[in-house]
Amino acid sequence: MIRFLKRYPLLCLIATLAACSEDPADRNGEDLPAGYSRIELFLSAERQPSTRAPWDDTNGTDEEMMRYALVIMAKGNTVERIIPVNVQNNNTQWYERHSVGIIAMENGDYTFYSFANIPYTNGTSPEGKDMATINGLTFTVGSTLPEDLETSTWTADFNNYTLAGHPIPMTNKEEYPVNSNRSITLHLFRMLSKVNFEFTNKTGKEITVNKIELGEVTPNGTSIYFLPPKDGENIVNRFPTDFANSSLTVNDETTPIALPEQDTPDATAISKIAYLNESMSRHLTKQMPLTLSVKRGDIDSTETKYALMSLSGIPRNSYVVVPISITDYMLELKAFFHAPIGGYPPYTIENKKNDFYCTFSCGGDFILRPFIYKYEDHMNTEKWFELTDATRVDSHTLTVSDPDKIFSTPPYFSSGGEISGTLNGEHGTASVRLTVYLKTDTPDVLQEYNRTLYIIV
Numbered sequence: 001m002i003r004f005l006k007r008y009p010l011l012c013l014i015a016t017l018a019a020c021s022e023d024p025a026d027r028n029g030e031d032l033p034a035g036y037s038r039i040e041l042f043l044s045a046e047r048q049p050s051t052r053a054p055w056d057d058t059n060g061t062d063e064e065m066m067r068y069a070l071v072i073m074a075k076g077n078t079v080e081r082i083i084p085v086n087v088q089n090n091n092t093q094w095y096e097r098h099s100v101g102i103i104a105m106e107n108g109d110y111t112f113y114s115f116a117n118i119p120y121t122n123g124t125s126p127e128g129k130d131m132a133t134i135n136g137l138t139f140t141v142g143s144t145l146p147e148d149l150e151t152s153t154w155t156a157d158f159n160n161y162t163l164a165g166h167p168i169p170m171t172n173k174e175e176y177p178v179n180s181n182r183s184i185t186l187h188l189f190r191m192l193s194k195v196n197f198e199f200t201n202k203t204g205k206e207i208t209v210n211k212i213e214l215g216e217v218t219p220n221g222t223s224i225y226f227l228p229p230k231d232g233e234n235i236v237n238r239f240p241t242d243f244a245n246s247s248l249t250v251n252d253e254t255t256p257i258a259l260p261e262q263d264t265p266d267a268t269a270i271s272k273i274a275y276l277n278e279s280m281s282r283h284l285t286k287q288m289p290l291t292l293s294v295k296r297g298d299i300d301s302t303e304t305k306y307a308l309m310s311l312s313g314i315p316r317n318s319y320v321v322v323p324i325s326i327t328d329y330m331l332e333l334k335a336f337f338h339a340p341i342g343g344y345p346p347y348t349i350e351n352k353k354n355d356f357y358c359t360f361s362c363g364g365d366f367i368l369r370p371f372i373y374k375y376e377d378h379m380n381t382e383k384w385f386e387l388t389d390a391t392r393v394d395s396h397t398l399t400v401s402d403p404d405k406i407f408s409t410p411p412y413f414s415s416g417g418e419i420s421g422t423l424n425g426e427h428g429t430a431s432v433r434l435t436v437y438l439k440t441d442t443p444d445v446l447q448e449y450n451r452t453l454y455i456i457v
Contacts, residue, residue: 035107037178041100042185043069043085043114045170063163064190065096066170069116070132071186075108077144082122082130097185107179113149113227114174114186117167135226152226153240158192159220159248161275168192173227189228189235189317193276196321197250198269201259202440202447203328206297209257209272212250215289216313218277219246228316237280237313245282247291250274259326269323280313285401285431285452287311294326303375306355308433308452328374329438331451332384333358336367359456363408363425368453369418372436387417387436394437394446404428406457423457430455 032038045066069085087098120134129141135154137146146152154169161168170188195214201207218224222243229238251257251272259270281288287308295302305326314320333356337347347366350357360366370387377383385392398419400410409422411432419432431454438447 032104036104037107038102038104038181039178040102040183041071041083042097042183043071043100043116043188044097044185045116045188045190061163063165063167064194065167066098066116066188067167069098069114069170069188070118070120070134071100071115072113072132072139073105074111074113074145075106079139079141079143079145080105080110082132082139082141084122085116087116100186105178109175109177111173111175112184112186114170114172114188116170116188118169118171137226150227151240153223154191154226156191156218156222156224156277157220158275158277159217160250161192163275171227191224191228191278191316193278193314193316193318193320195250195274195276195314196319197272197274198321198323199257199259199272200269200323200325201261202325203296204261206261207259207326208295208297209251209259209292209326210253210295210302211291211293212257212272212274213247213291214250214274214276215247215291216245216279216281216283217248217288218243218279220277222277224278224316235315235317237278237315239280245279247289248274248276253293276314278314278316278318281311283308284429284454288313290322290324292324292326307450308355325448327438327447327449328376329372329447329449330375330378331356331434331449332371332373333453334369334371336369337364355452355454357454357456360423362457363423365409365420365422366455367414367418367420368411370434372438372449387413392439394439396434396436399433399435400430401433402430404430406430406455411455419453421455423455425457427457429457 043066066087069087071083071085072079073081073083081103083100085098085100115134118134120132122130122132125131125140129143131138131140135152137149137152139146169191171191172186172188174186176184197212199209223240225238225240228235230236257270257272279288283289285308288311290307290309292305293302294305309322311320333349335347335349335358337360347358347360358368371384373384387393387396396413398411398413402410404426406423406426406428407421407430408424411419411421414420431452434451434453436449438449440447
């Protein structure tokens with residue numbers, strides 16, 4: 001895919017700095033002094049390898065790419081070079097890659113700081129040395145690196161980010177040894193995340209999604225690290241100060257998403273792209289809640305559908321694809337409790353946003369009996385069915401999370417399709433994720449149905 005990137009006037013002023021070295025070893029074709037090597041340096045946009053899909057530059061917008069860039073090269077704690085990068089149209093497969101140049105340098109260990117799409121100024125110091133200032137950090141050739149470089153922060157305002165005319169900021173820090181002629185590719189990481197909600201409609205009727213709300217998202221105005229926090233080579237969620245998460249309205253009633261009936265094996269998903277701040281879940285389950293407001297084609301009222309995405313967070317530079325299958329089915333839960341010493345202490349079951357909160361007052365054996373039914377049959381209990389109904393249910397699984405250790409026997413399926421377990425009397429909360437694979441009229445199509453049951457003592 002060919003891209004035509006605008007040239008900024010700033011680049012015209014600074015592009016010559018890349019060739020300002022006074023080192024004669026930089027002249028190609030000449031012999032290098034002993035202890036020097038030449039490196040061919042490249043700069044590329046990079047995907048986060050831990051996500052489920054690459055950030056595909058071939059289908060991205062110009063603002064997702066590099067528009068202008070700067071590389072700072074340091075040896076030890078001293079700035080060696082300041083190199084503006086002439087960004088050109090040379091994308092390769094799913095990422096872009098730009099030539100920085102061929103540079104001769106004394107052998108040793110070097111640290112490279114790379115920045116793109118972030119305004120900076122350049123000039124010379126009173127001693128005639130190259131200088132550049134970016135994000136309040138001033139780099140001067142021959143001087144030490146800025147003291148607060150590693151702890152420097154950036155204000156994250158990327159929730160529902162408007163790309164038009166606003167290229168995404170990128171940064172990175174990398175270390176490379178140089179002891180022979182070689183090629184080095186530096187990698188930039190975007191300072192926000194990209195989420196692709198992929199909808200398929202399994203209700204058999206037209207559906208309109210009026211609202212998408214994602215919980216456990218880092219609010220705008222939150223400080224994040226200017227350089228990406230890492231664990232090894234992977235970017236991780238780490239923040240310089242404490243903060244409270246909030247919900248993000250990804251899509252509202254002003255731009256509804258129409259979903260035609262799509263109950264076929266090769267149904268094409270309808271996508272909604274959202275940009276957001278890097279986020280880390282503090283939900284009880286350490287997952288990210290997703291709430292949808294949907295309207296059926298033949299019903300005037302709006303329904304709320306709620307689910308927990310199996311994501312503990314979304315680091316910067318991630319491209320996460322979230323498949324969402326909208327189904328017709330509802331869950332009803334009945335509970336039976338046997339206290340260890342006679343009697344039946346009270347328990348309650350509450351249905352909140354389609355998840356269930358089962359509260360018990362002490363230890364003992366419990367049984368949860370799930371019933372499933374179609375929305376249209378919510379008043380016709382004779383049409384409800386259990387997990388043992390082989391004509392409707394293909395299979396079912398449980399995923400248990402018990403951080404407070406409240407179970408002496410973790411929940412399991414009994415032979416009758418009931419969920420059984422034993423509470424040890426400790427106070428706390430656990431979650432049980434119920435996944436049911438439902439049969440449809442099309443034999444090779446199964447509907448995955450998920451609900452979370454919270455067990456509270």
